[in-house]
Amino acid sequence: MKNMLVIKDIASMKKWCRKAKEEGKIIGFVPTMGALHEGHLSLIRKARKDCDVVVVSIFVNPTQFGPGEDFERYPRNLSQDIILCEKEGVDFVFAPSSKDMYPEGYSTWVEVSGKLTQILEGAHRPGHFRGVTTVVTKLFNIVDPHYSYFGEKDYQQALVVKRMVEDLNMDTQIVVMPTVRERDGLACSSRNSYLTGEKREAARILYKSLVEAKKMIENGEKDASRILSALENFIKKEPLARIDYITLADPKTLEPVKKIKGEVVVALAVKIGDVRLIDNMRIKL
Numbered sequence: 095m096k097n098m099l100v101i102k103d104i105a106s107m108k109k110w111c112r113k114a115k116e117e118g119k120i121i122g123f124v125p126t127m128g129a130l131h132e133g134h135l136s137l138i139r140k141a142r143k144d145c146d147v148v149v150v151s152i153f154v155n156p157t158q159f160g161p162g163e164d165f166e167r168y169p170r171n172l173s174q175d176i177i178l179c180e181k182e183g184v185d186f187v188f189a190p191s192s193k194d195m196y197p198e199g200y201s202t203w204v205e206v207s208g209k210l211t212q213i214l215e216g217a218h219r220p221g222h223f224r225g226v227t228t229v230v231t232k233l234f235n236i237v238d239p240h241y242s243y244f245g246e247k248d249y250q251q252a253l254v255v256k257r258m259v260e261d262l263n264m265d266t267q268i269v270v271m272p273t274v275r276e277r278d279g280l281a282c283s284s285r286n287s288y289l290t291g292e293k294r295e296a297a298r299i300l301y302k303s304l305v306e307a308k309k310m311i312e313n314g315e316k317d318a319s320r321i322l323s324a325l326e327n328f329i330k331k332e333p334l335a336r337i338d339y340i341t342l343a344d345p346k347t348l349e350p351v352k353k354i355k356g357e358v359v360v361a362l363a364v365k366i367g368d369v370r371l372i373d374n375m376r377i378k379l
């Protein structure tokens with residue numbers, strides 16, 4: 095097996111990817127912010143299975159964090175990430191600097207407009223999706239992948255990226271992979287490292303409330319407002335938890351539903367102390 099290359103410079107990353115494409119190789123791309131966990135690794139493994147060349151980007155993108163969010167303290171562990179990528183047979187780790195991605199004078203933004211980016215995460219984190227779609231566009235332009243892998247954990251993000259790829263006729267196919275969870279159900283997340291002591295225990299409330307919603311729906315409850323108020327009461331019993339939002343929504347548009355029919359997605363954002371976590375579950379009748 096060829097050695098994995100860690101590339102920091104945009105021009106060389108482009109060169110390697112163009113070369114691979116010219117050689118007829120299928121390129122799979124996994125964009126991440128690093129501090130890799132099993133969720134990321136599941137995307138990497140899928141890319142490894144599907145593609146000839148696997149590129150993993152590791153870039154904590156400043157433009158998708160709002161003022162007062164956790165950009166500065168976001169976990170960074172490039173050397174450990176490199177070891178994990180190497181173990182998974184990744185071909186290229188692309189770890190550019192902020193200075194190279196957003197040099198002085200940088201002024202171009204890619205924004206998906208409309209409700210999809212204004213509700214839920216968009217409402218609570220203004221500018222977040224603009225930062226995501228901008229960096230993802232830049233990364234797609236650099237890597238030019240045939241396939242790009244995203245996690246269902248960030249459900250709204252996957253919808254926004256798919257919308258952008260379709261609207262801008264981008265030449266990559268978006269593959270969305272299921273959420274990987276810890277043994278107790280907590281969705282794997284780089285931010286879980288903030289959960290010390292009793293916060294880690296309290297964080298179980300997110301998955302537990304999704305399971306609660308599933309049970310209610312499977313038991314025949316069709317009224318979304320009754321499910322939502324039951325979930326709110328359920329989460330309130332956890333003293334460290336504060337709900338940012340909780341919704342029962344259409345899986346394609348994320349617009350709230352009143353009556354459950356077909357498939358719904360339950361999506362929520364909850365603060366455990368000062369740690370903001372998101373999770374979701376698709377539930378089919």
Ligand code: AMP
Nearest residue numbers: 126127128133244245247248273274282
């Ligand atoms: P991040 O590093 O948090 O920006 O995540 C990079 C990619 O990994 C995104 O597409 C996420 O949706 C995906 N991801 C994060 N956590 C999980 C998880 N628990 N299961 C599956 N995919 C995940």
